[in-house]
Amino acid sequence: MQEKQPKPPLLLLSSQLSLQNRGYEVTLNSAFLSWKEVETRQKRTAANIYGPLKAAGSHYVPVCEIISVQETEEDCPSTGIGKWQKVPQSLAESNQYAFTVSYVERTQKHRWRCSEVTLHCTDRTLCLQWVQAIREQLSLLTIRPKRLLVYINPYGGKHRGKRIYEQKVAPIFSRASISTDVIITERANHARDHLKTEADLKKYDGVVCVGGDGMFSEIIHGLISRTQCDSGVDQNRADETLIPCSLRIGIIPAGSTDCICYATVGSNDPVTSALHIVVGDSQPMDVCSIHHNNTFLRYSVSLLGYGFYGDVLTDSERKRWMGPARYDISGVKTFLSHHYYEGTISFLPADENVGTPRDKLQCRSGCNICRLPSADKQVSKDEESISDTEKKGVWQVIRGKFLAINAACMSCACPRSPKGLSPAAHLANGTADLILVRKCSRFDFLRHLLRHTNKDDQFDHPFVEVYRVRQFRFTPRYEETDSELELREAEGSGRKRFFSQICREHPACTCSLAHSSWNCDGEILPHAAIQVRVHCQLIKLFARGIEEQSVFEEPYTLSAI
Ligand SMILES: Nc1ncnc2c1ncn2[C@@H]1O[C@H](COP(=O)(O)OP(=O)(O)OP(=O)(O)O)[C@@H](O)[C@H]1O
Numbered sequence: 001m002q003e004k005q006p007k008p009p010l011l012l013l014s015s016q017l018s019l020q021n022r023g024y025e026v027t028l029n030s031a032f033l034s035w036k037e038v039e040t041r042q043k044r045t046a047a048n049i050y051g052p053l054k055a056a057g058s059h060y061v062p063v064c065e066i067i068s069v070q071e072t073e074e075d076c077p078s079t080g081i082g083k084w085q086k087v088p089q090s091l092a093e094s095n096q097y098a099f100t101v102s103y104v105e106r107t108q109k110h111r112w113r114c115s116e117v118t119l120h121c122t123d124r125t126l127c128l129q130w131v132q133a134i135r136e137q138l139s140l141l142t143i144r145p146k147r148l149l150v151y152i153n154p155y156g157g158k159h160r161g162k163r164i165y166e167q168k169v170a171p172i173f174s175r176a177s178i179s180t181d182v183i184i185t186e187r188a189n190h191a192r193d194h195l196k197t198e199a200d201l202k203k204y205d206g207v208v209c210v211g212g213d214g215m216f217s218e219i220i221h222g223l224i225s226r227t228q229c230d231s232g233v234d235q236n237r238a239d240e241t242l243i244p245c246s247l248r249i250g251i252i253p254a255g256s257t258d259c260i261c262y263a264t265v266g267s268n269d270p271v272t273s274a275l276h277i278v279v280g281d282s283q284p285m286d287v288c289s290i291h292h293n294n295t296f297l298r299y300s301v302s303l304l305g306y307g308f309y310g311d312v313l314t315d316s317e318r319k320r321w322m323g324p325a326r327y328d329i330s331g332v333k334t335f336l337s338h339h340y341y342e343g344t345i346s347f348l349p350a351d352e353n354v355g356t357p358r359d360k361l362q363c364r365s366g367c368n369i370c371r372l373p374s375a376d377k378q379v380s381k382d383e384e385s386i387s388d389t390e391k392k393g394v395w396q397v398i399r400g401k402f403l404a405i406n407a408a409c410m411s412c413a414c415p416r417s418p419k420g421l422s423p424a425a426h427l428a429n430g431t432a433d434l435i436l437v438r439k440c441s442r443f444d445f446l447r448h449l450l451r452h453t454n455k456d457d458q459f460d461h462p463f464v465e466v467y468r469v470r471q472f473r474f475t476p477r478y479e480e481t482d483s484e485l486e487l488r489e490a491e492g493s494g495r496k497r498f499f500s501q502i503c504r505e506h507p508a509c510t511c512s513l514a515h516s517s518w519n520c521d522g523e524i525l526p527h528a529a530i531q532v533r534v535h536c537q538l539i540k541l542f543a544r545g546i547e548e549q550s551v552f553e554e555p556y557t558l559s560a561i
Pocket residue numbers: 152153154155156157158184185186187188189190210211212213214215216218254255256257258522
């Protein structure tokens with residue numbers, strides 16, 4: 001049987017225009033703008049290497065990746081970016097009407113940049129016809145944001161947030177006719193509180209955060225809380241089904257840790273992120289809610305880590321004055337102290353149709369698993385019809401001594417660990433990967449940690465278990481009373497300090513401490529006993545997801561056009 005061919009895109013306009021003193025056949029259809037040299041093919045110059053998608057002298061730009069089009073003031077064709085800008089005088093005289101198209105161009109390592117092409121016409125009517133035809137196509141792209149609320153943390157990373165926004169991002173937004181209201185934060189939690197109570201969200205198509213992961217966390221806390229509050233949902237109830245946020249979030253990386261941006265776009269480059277926002281793609285994302293005894297603690301989108309990662313964070317917070325080097329120093333110190341923690345983990349495993357943590361396939365742009373109907377919604381629907389005993393029946397319980405308990409809601413890939421803590425974790429399938437590292441020798445633990453930085457299967461060790469889960473609970477063996485917890489918070493863990501003191505004096509000690517802390521996306525949680533539930537696709541980012549490398553390397557095939 002013959003395969004059904006997809007319908008070709010509708011042809012809208014086609015003319016012979018000139019570019020760099022040469023004749024080009026320029027075509028606009030509902031999917032692509034293309035230009036193809038009509039004269040004999042000439043040798044490609046070195047400057048053409050990073051041109052738009054090409055197939056044998058042809059150039060194709062998807063309409064959804066055109067940023068803007070405008071009539072160009074001649075004789076001086078255009079300024080700024082791009083490479084087909086200088087028009088020889090002779091040609092400029094005969095083709096003095098021109099328009100410039102700005103579009104997304106891919107470079108290496110998932111980076112995007114804004115490029116331009118200026119095409120020349122013999123008469124103004126034709127020129128205006130082209131501008132109008134392209135603008136009409138752009139106006140059909142209703143997913144693109146028109147008005148954004150921007151929060152800038154001026155102190156994130158190397159204190160360059162404001163400069164990055166003004167120099168690299170604002171010009172792209174203005175070229176794409178996006179209007180913005182910009183708020184420079186004046187204190188921690190300023191953005192969160194503003195979103196929660198004051199911001200007139202109806203005015204905007206999205207919220208942009210300029211900063212690091214801490215700033216992103218503020219934004220999601222503000223936005224999720226506001227959405228639940230507006231819908232009368234009580235965040236303190238661990239079993240509530242939360243309402244997804246309607247506004248999308250854009251991240252402009254300007255922090256010292258920008259892992260969420262890296263995991264959703266594939267690079268930490270402000271221009272790339274700005275272009276992802278402009279083209280208006282949506283990347284849904286799961287969010288974990290964390291509760292202690294029906295009290296809401298926090299939301300998490302990347303890593304929840306108890307034991308090793310909790311201790312590294314606790315120690316590094318005391319060394320803030322050291323700058324980013326503190327993470328390495330605390331990492332080595334925590335590794336050498338080699339503490340393990342006893343407790344019970346119970347979890348609700350995910351169905352197999354959402355993949356497994358040891359899959360070879362990674363979550364990429366347009367991921368098929370994340371496109372499945374939400375498994376989380378399935379649970380809440382089922383919960384109404386099944387009894388409590390049945391619900392409890394599917395939970396699994398594991399007791400033991402652990403060096404680390406990690407829950408990865410996404411791969412947690414970052415430049416230091418390009419595959420991440422759980423390479424096959426998905427951004428939006430309603431699950432988290434629960435990684436249990438049982439008590440083992442220092443040497444074995446080091447082997448496990450080193451696998452975060454290389455290509456080997458990091459779960460292929462007898463002391464490591466991994467489960468894909470929708471909910472989990474952790475109870476430390478020695479459950480704290482509230483007064484003990486207060487004491488621990490007030491004293492910075494007196495008992496722990498006592499043991500830490502001993503361990504410092506006896507570096508070979510691998511003693512068990514009563515409690516570690518949870519590292520929740522880089523924040524320390526006050527409670528060790530927690531309940532975690534993954535909320536499928538609770539938020540959406542302005543992002544396309546990480547594109548397969550082939551998108552960068554291969555030109556579109558002609559049959560696709
Ligand atoms: N104006 C401000 N003054 C002080 N702190 C702020 C301000 N605005 C935001 N913050 C806080 O700064 C923290 C760190 O911000 P951000 O994530 O942008 O930068 P970072 O350098 O990656 O952070 P970190 O040093 O924690 O890795 C956030 O938790 C945020 O709440």
